[in-house]
Amino acid sequence: MADRKTLRTTAGAPWPNNQDSLSAGERGPLLIQDYQLIEKLAHQNRERIPERTVHAKGWGAHGKMVITEDISKYTKAKCLQLGVETPMLARFSTVAGESGAADHERDVRGFSLKFYTEDGNWDMVGNNTPVFFVRDPYKFPDFIHTQKRHPKTNMRSPTAMFDFWGLSPEALHQVTILMSDRGLPESPMHMNGYGSHTFSLWNDAGERYWVKFHYKTQQGHDWLSNAEAETIIGKTREGYQERLFNTIESGNYPRWKFQIQIMPELEAETCEFNPFDLTKVWPHDQFPMIDVGYIELNRNADNYFAEIENAAFSPSNIVPGISFSPDKMLQARIFSYADAHRYRLGTHYETIPVNRPKVEVHNYHKDGTMNVYGGIRSGNENAYYEPNSYADEGAAVEDRSAQEPPLRISGDAARYDHTAYDDYKQVTDLVMKVMNEEERQRLYANMGGAMAGVPGPIAERWFGHLKRVHPDYEAGVRKAWNEANADAGYDPNGVPVTGKTPQATSGSHAE
Ligand code: NDP
Ligand code: HEM
DSSP: OOOOOOOBOTTSOBOSOSSSOOBSSTTOOBOTTOHHHHHHHHHHHTSOOOOOSSSOSEEEEEEEEEEOSOOTTTOOOGGGSTTOEEEEEEEEEESSSOTTSOSSOSSOEEEEEEEEETTEEEEEEEESSSSOSOSSGGGHHHHHHHHSBOTTTOSBOHHHHHHHHHTOGGGHHHHHHHHSGGGSBSSGGGSOEEOOSOEEEEOTTOOEEEEEEEEEESSOOOBOOHHHHHHHHHHOSOHHHHHHHHHHHTTOOOEEEEEEEEEETTHHHHOSSOTTOTTOOOOTTTSOOEEEEEEEEEEOOSOHIIIIITOOOOTTOOOTTEEOOSOHHHHHHHHHHHHHHHHHTOTTGGGSGGGSOSSOOOOOOOOOTTOTTOSOOSSSTTOSSSSOSOGGGTOOOOOGGGOOOOOOOOSOSOOOOTTOSOOSHHHHIIIIIISOHHHHHHHHHHHHHHTTTOOHHHHHHHHHHHHHHOHHHHHHHHHHHHHHHHHHTBOTTSOBOTTOOOOOOSSSSOO
């Protein structure tokens, strides 16, 4: 039998009794001297940390990235060289639901990957969709407000969602994918991941290539209808957690093929569309897929809170050979995530084991809460500032080889109109060319159903956009909207029918 361990307070003192409180007389009251009880209750009060402001509900696991092709002409990143295997963490998520939300809700899914490379952590914080709802970061907080709860009703509001989307036609592409089969995957294993933004790769010669990252499910795309999802949610709210955890536990390790699309740096200037617009894909025929390798998830977390809830992913975590692009959304995200982590997890969130790089870290950041590494980490106790004279005695020095090539930019500093782009062509391609008739019919039904109760003028504005994609799209969704309104107790203008209580519409909508 293993040696028994002594129960101790956080200060290390043996704990005599963890069942009976210290009371004045058998019937109480209690003595404040029972500091073990006070410590226990105080710790319980601090068990919850702020949930992520978006993507609060998530599921994750550990695994590896394996590079099977030579892409060294595009990148010097050590983790992307032929034959290299890199340990990684993945976290999937829904966007709008709180941390207790049901897993099988129609929503975009987050697809976050953290690669523990020999040059530090590279985070790929993407979604299961190749595009996004907005193309200017000014619009992100407002967009998220429409996905969260109405301040008065405390319910989700399809009216707010379609009002915002109708006034932001750049959302058409993403809303179409959300309402298609891909908006409700059977499990995180049955969906693709996309870096979505354009990033860049740079090679040993200092040449930059624009890149899109794709992770293609090897389990096949599998999706659910709203009705099937409602049945599952009626039985379990943790459907994704169960599927992912049990699949990995049983030794069936899910895989995704890792592919990229490449655009030489100067081609961005002549490209017929803005390659840095997050509401657009790069067409496959112009920018063919290039195989890179695969990722595999093969180990569940030992402790969900420590390894998944505490995980801090940030698009700002890049390594030499991989970099950003001018995409305005990406630029804003470079700021936003580390800021969120400092608030959600604490100043030195990167010292939490799951976030800790696998390389030894030396820098001149000093003190602060959660400084668990004992002060300055420069490598020399006298070097607590820079420049200093202790480089030959262990003090950390810069590595100029990590400097990326200059980014070519041009233009005046101004607020450029974000609406000056076509919002329809790629949506038409998706709905009318990529989808088959059955997929289209399901898209119409899902979208019309999600619009039940949306007031007439707001719905009409949205229909106007659908019509510009294709008249069939508008007609199909309008028909489904009328049917959904009748079912849910609304008249054809989305106004509640007198004497009827409209059905709750916050559950299976476009959260
Ligand atoms: P392609 O015909 O070469 O590509 C179509 C792609 O659409 C497929 O490869 C698949 O992407 C994806 N797809 C299939 N069904 C759905 C669905 N229900 N919802 C969302 N995506 C689906 O043509 P293009 O490259 O010219 O793209 C045409 C349209 O396809 C685009 O406007 C865009 O809406 C969509 N698309 C394009 C992607 C791209 O990177 N080019 C990626 C995803 C969608 P996958 O192979 O990634 O599964
Ligand atoms: C999470 C901000 C756009 C994918 C988050 C979080 C914030 C945030 C603050 C919570 C982080 C945390 O607490 O750990 C923003 C802003 C955006 C933006 C300001 C635009 C300006 C996007 C886009 C994508 C995306 C375009 C995908 C392509 C994710 C994912 C998570 C997340 C996957 C969850 C990360 C995890 O698993 O921990 N976002 N976001 N976001 N975001 Fe965004």
